[in-house]
Amino acid sequence: xxxxxxPSVLKGTIKAPPSKSDGHRAIICACxxxxxxxxxxxDFSDDICATVDCMRAxxxxxxxxxxxxxxxxxxxxxxxxxxxxxxSGSTLRFLIPLASVFCKRCRFTGSxxxxxxxxxxxxxxxxxxxxxxxSDNNSLNLSGALRPxxxxxxxxxxxxxxxxxxxxxxxxxxxxxxxxxxxFESRPYIDLTLRRLSDYxxxxxxxxxxxxxxxxxQRYTAADTSIEGDWSNSxxxxxxxxxxxxxxxxxxxxxxxxxxxxxxxxxxQLSGTGSVIDLxxxxxxxxxxxxxxxxxxxxxxxxxxxxxxxxxxxAAMAQELKKFGIRCENRDESFxxxxxxxxxxxxxxxxxxxxxxxxxxxxxxxxxxxxxxxAEAVRKxxxxxxxxxxxxxxxxxxxxxx
Numbered sequence: 001x002x003x004x005x006x007p008s009v010l011k012g013t014i015k016a017p018p019s020k021s022d023g024h025r026a027i028i029c030a031c032x033x034x035x036x037x038x039x040x041x042x043d044f045s046d047d048i049c050a051t052v053d054c055m056r057a058x059x060x061x062x063x064x065x066x067x068x069x070x071x072x073x074x075x076x077x078x079x080x081x082x083x084x085x086x087x088s089g090s091t092l093r094f095l096i097p098l099a100s101v102f103c104k105r106c107r108f109t110g111s112x113x114x115x116x117x118x119x120x121x122x123x124x125x126x127x128x129x130x131x132x133x134x135s136d137n138n139s140l141n142l143s144g145a146l147r148p149x150x151x152x153x154x155x156x157x158x159x160x161x162x163x164x165x166x167x168x169x170x171x172x173x174x175x176x177x178x179x180x181x182x183x184f185e186s187r188p189y190i191d192l193t194l195r196r197l198s199d200y201x202x203x204x205x206x207x208x209x210x211x212x213x214x215x216x217x218q219r220y221t222a223a224d225t226s227i228e229g230d231w232s233n234s235x236x237x238x239x240x241x242x243x244x245x246x247x248x249x250x251x252x253x254x255x256x257x258x259x260x261x262x263x264x265x266x267x268x269q270l271s272g273t274g275s276v277i278d279l280x281x282x283x284x285x286x287x288x289x290x291x292x293x294x295x296x297x298x299x300x301x302x303x304x305x306x307x308x309x310x311x312x313x314x315a316a317m318a319q320e321l322k323k324f325g326i327r328c329e330n331r332d333e334s335f336x337x338x339x340x341x342x343x344x345x346x347x348x349x350x351x352x353x354x355x356x357x358x359x360x361x362x363x364x365x366x367x368x369x370x371x372x373x374x375a376e377a378v379r380k381x382x383x384x385x386x387x388x389x390x391x392x393x394x395x396x397x398x399x400x401x402x
Contacts, residue, residue, distance in 0.1 A: 001374070001375045001376040001398055001399065001400055001401060002348070002371055002372060002373045002374075002375055002398070002399050002401055003358075003362065003365075003371070003372045003375035003386060003396050003397070003398055003399075004370075004371045004396065004397050004398075004399065005362065005365035005366060005369050005370050005371070005372075005394070005395065005396045006369050006395040006396075007366070007367060007368060007369050007395070008366050008393055008394050008395040009244050009245055009246075009366075009393060010240040010245040010246075010247055010366060010389060010392040010393050010394055011245060011246045011247065011392060011393055012246075012247060012248070012391065012392045012393065013247075013248045013249075013250060014237055014247060014248070014249055014250070014388055014391065014392060015229070015249075015250050015251045016229030016230055016231075016233075016234045016249050016250065016251040016252045017043050017229070017230050017233050017234070017382055017384070017388075018041045018042055018043045018067070018227040018228070018229065018230055019227055019228050019229065019230035019231070019232070019258060020043070020045060020047055020048060020090075020230060020232070020233075020381050021090070021189065021192060021230075021232070021258065022192065022196070022227050022228055022230075022258070023039075023042050023043070023048050023051075023227050024047070024048065024051050024090045024091070024094060025094075025163070025192065025193055025196040026039050026196055026199075026225055026227060027039060027042075027048070027051050027052060027055060027062075027069060027071075028051065028055065028094060028095075028098070028167055029167075029196050029197065029199065029200040029202075029220060029223075030062075030069070030071040030074075030200070030222070030223070030225075031055040031058070031060040031062065031071055031074050031075050032074055032075065032098075032167070032171075032200070032220040033071070033074050033200055033201075033220040033221055033222040033223070034074060034219065034220070034221065034222060035221070035222030036070065036071065036072055036222055037070075037071045037200075037222040037223055037224060037225075038068060038069070038070050038071075038224045038225075039068065039069045039070075039071070039224075039225055039226070039227065040067065040068045040224075040225075040226045040227070041067055041226045041227045041228075042067050042068065042069055042227055043067065043382065043383070043384075044064060044067075044383075045379060045380060045381050045382060045383055046086060046087065046088070046379050046380045046381075046383075047086070047087070047088040047090060047091065047380055047381060049086075050084065050085050050086040050087075050088040050091045051088065051090070051091045051094070051095075052064070052069065053084065054083040054084070054085065054091055054095055055075060057081050057082060057083050057084075058075035058076070058078070058081055058083070058095075058098075058099065058102055058103070059073075059074075059075045059076035059078060059102075060073060060074055060075045061073040071222075074220070075098075075102055076102065077102050077103070078102060078103050078104070079103070079104050079105065080103060080104065080105045080106065080107075081099060081102075081103045081105075081106045081107075082106070082107045082108075082109065083095060083099060083106060083107070083108050083109070084108075084109045084110065085108055085109065085110040085114060086110055086111065086114075087110060087111045087113065087114050087310065087353075087380060088110070088114070088380075089114060089117055089158075089160065089309075089310075090160060092108055092110060092114060092119075092140075093119075093122075093158065093160035093161055093163070093164050094160060094163055094164045094167060095108075095164070096108065096119075096122050096140075096142065096164055097122070097146045097164045097165050097167065097168035097169075098164070098167050098168045099142070100126070100131065100142055100144065100145050100146045100168070101145055101146055101168050101171055101172070104143060105141070105142070105143040106141075106142050106143075107139060107140070107141050107142075108139060108140040108141075108142070109138060109139045110138060110139075111138065112137045112138050113310065113311075113353070114138075115135065115136070115137055115138055115139070115140070116137075116308075117308045117309075118157055118158070118308060119135065119140070121153060121154065121157060121161040122161065122164070123135075125146070125151060126142065126144060126146070129144060129145075129146065129147045130144060131143060131144025131145070132144055146165075146168055146169070146172065147172070148169065148172040148173065148174040148175065148176045148216055149176055149177075150176070150177045150178075150179065151165060151176065151177070151178050151179070152179045152181060153165075153178055153179070153180050153181070154180075154181050155180040155181055155182055155183055155184035155185055155210070156182075156183050156184075156185050156280075156304075156305070157305070158186070158305070158308075159185070159186035159187070159189040159190050160189075162178060162180065162190055162193075162212070163189065163190065163193040165178055165214075166178075166190075166193050166194070166197060166204055166212070166214065167193075167197075169204075169214040169216070170197075170202045170203075170204065170214055170215065170216065170218035170220075171216075171218065171219075172216045172217075173216055173217060174216045174217075175213065175214065175215050175216045176213075176214045176216065177211060177212065177213050177214070178211070178212040178214070179210060179211050180210045180211070180212075181210070182210065183280065184209070184210060185280040185281055185302070185305070186259065186280070186281050186282075186283075187259075187281065188257055188258060188259025188281060188282075189259060190212075191257045192257045192258060195257055199223050199225060200220045200221055200222075200223050201218070201219065201220055201221035201223075202218050202220060203215055203218065228252075228253050228256055228258075229249075229251040229252045229253060229256075230258070231252060231256060231258045231260040231261040231263065232258070232260040232284050232285070232381075233359075233381060233382050233385075234249045234252060234263075235260065235263035235267075235285060235288050236288055236359040236360070236362075236363065236385075237249050237388070237389075237392070238263070238264070238267065239267070239288050239291070239292055239360075239363045240363060240366060240389075240392070241267075242267060242270065242271065242292050242295065243292075243363060243364070243366065243367045244367070245366075245392075247392055259281050259282050260282050260284060260285055262281075262282055262285075263282075263285050263288075263289075266285060266289055267292065269298070270289065270292050270293055270295065270296065270298055271295075271296070272296060273296045273297065274297075275293070275296070275297075275298040275299070276298070276299045276300075276301065277289060277298060277299070277300050277301070278300075278301045278302045279300055279301070279302045279303055279306070280301070280302030280305075281302075283302075283303075283305050283306050283309065283313075284309075284356060286300065286303060286306050286313050286314070286317070286335070286356075287313055287317055287354075287356045287357055287359070287360035288356070288359065288360045288363065290314075290317045290321065290328070290335060290337055290360065291317070291321070291360040291361065291363050291364050292363070293337035294321070294324070294326040294337055294338075294339065294340045294342060294364075295339070296339055297336075297337055297338050297339040298336075298337055299334060299335075299336045300334060300335040300336070300337075301333065301334050302333070303333060303334055303335045304332060304333050306335075309354065309356075310352075310353060310354040310355065310356070310357075310377075310380070311352035311353065311354040311357060312352075313354065313356070313357065314330045314335050315330060316350075316352040316354060316357055317335075317357065317360070318330045318335075319350070320349050320350060320352075320357065320361055321337070321364075323345035323346070323347060323349060323370075324340075324342050324343060324344075324345055324364055324368070324370075325340055325341060325342065325343040326338075326340040326342070327340055342364060342367055342368050343368060344368040344369045344370055345368075345370045345371075348370075348371045348372070348373045349361050349365070349370055349371060349372045349373065350372075350373055350374060351372055351373060351374030351375060351377045352374070352377075353374055353377050354377055355377045355378045355379070355380040355381045355382065356381075357377070358372055358374070358375050358377050358378050358385075359378060359382075359385060362385075362389065362394075362396070365396075366389075366394055366395075366396075373401070375398065386398060
């Protein structure tokens with residue numbers, strides 16, 4: 001699908017979409033619980049559907065109705081399960097430890113890009129426990145269970161590994177500890193996980209800033225919950241305000257544990273000159289901040305992990321911003337955007353099959369026009385994105401392509 005924009009000014013009020021990060025966590029907790037749980041205010045994006053389908057493959061009985069998921073029965077022990085994670089890194093990393101607890105053998109499948117993303121943390125853990133781990137460019141086979149113990153996890157790879165362990169370790173027969181080696185990045189995502197675990201009756205604590213203690217022999221208890229508004233995707237709507245728009249986003253919890261709520265502070269910095277912004281705790285804000293930085297220029301640090309997202313986001317954005325006449329400098333640990341005069345791209349823009357690249361480029365296209373190919377990538381996190389910006393006045397037409 002391609003999206004063709006004409007210049008427009010976006011104005012109005014939009015309700016924040018549901019948080020994908022919170023949704024994954026609530027679904028997994030509910031499917032680990034005994035009894036009936038209801039989760040409301042879900043957006044069934046491709047990534048969320050991947051998690052739901054994987055939990056069903058593990059034996060959970062989960063019914064979708066509108067924006068609600070009802071879990072009538074949790075996952076079960078089995079001899080074998082095949083889990084299709086599609087392109088969802090959260091689904092894959094969150095479920096590897098859990099699947100090992102419930103399944104004698106399991107096979108994870110997904111896109112080739114998904115399996116380019118690092119899994120070495122888990123591979124090391126399972127090899128030390130004597131499990132059989134084998135992977136190729138689009139699958140992972142695992143036999144052998146996670147064992148309780150002390151786990152040392154690098155803090156600068158992805159907090160998803162820590163979250164995956166936090167889901168599984170409380171179910172084991174002894175206590176465990178996770179020690180995070182510095183630098184400890186994306187701490188807000190761990191706080192979000194711990195809050196959801198608490199909602200479903202699971203206890204894990206930080207005795208020290210770099211250490212999490214998890215008690216064994218715990219059981220998840222059913223709960224009804226609602227997914228809070230998503231600060232990550234809301235950033236793209238408020239980004240239009242820096243390009244001449246006037247958009248108000250409602251339905252956001254100001255006390256949220258989501259780390260990406262810092263985007264409002266970043267946007268204030270980008271409105272001035274000489275900004276230096278650290279993305280270590282919020283790499284998903286990279287693309288939209290890069291796009292806005294052309295106004296006054298900025299230097300972004302903590303960008304190394306962006307290489308391992310749905311695309312190599314620094315390289316992808318440098319390539320696409322150049323088509324707008326924006327000059328960038330992409331280094332291993334930093335990304336610099338120089339003040340530039342925006343022009344309409346003379347050639348189509350490439351989504352790089354990355355939802356956040358599409359949404360970031362759409363902010364610039366609303367100013368000068370342009371065409372984005374592969375625009376269907378937004379279905380990964382926000383299927384209704386184009387309808388939402390159209391309601392705010394965006395002049396965009398969608399065309400199906402072969």
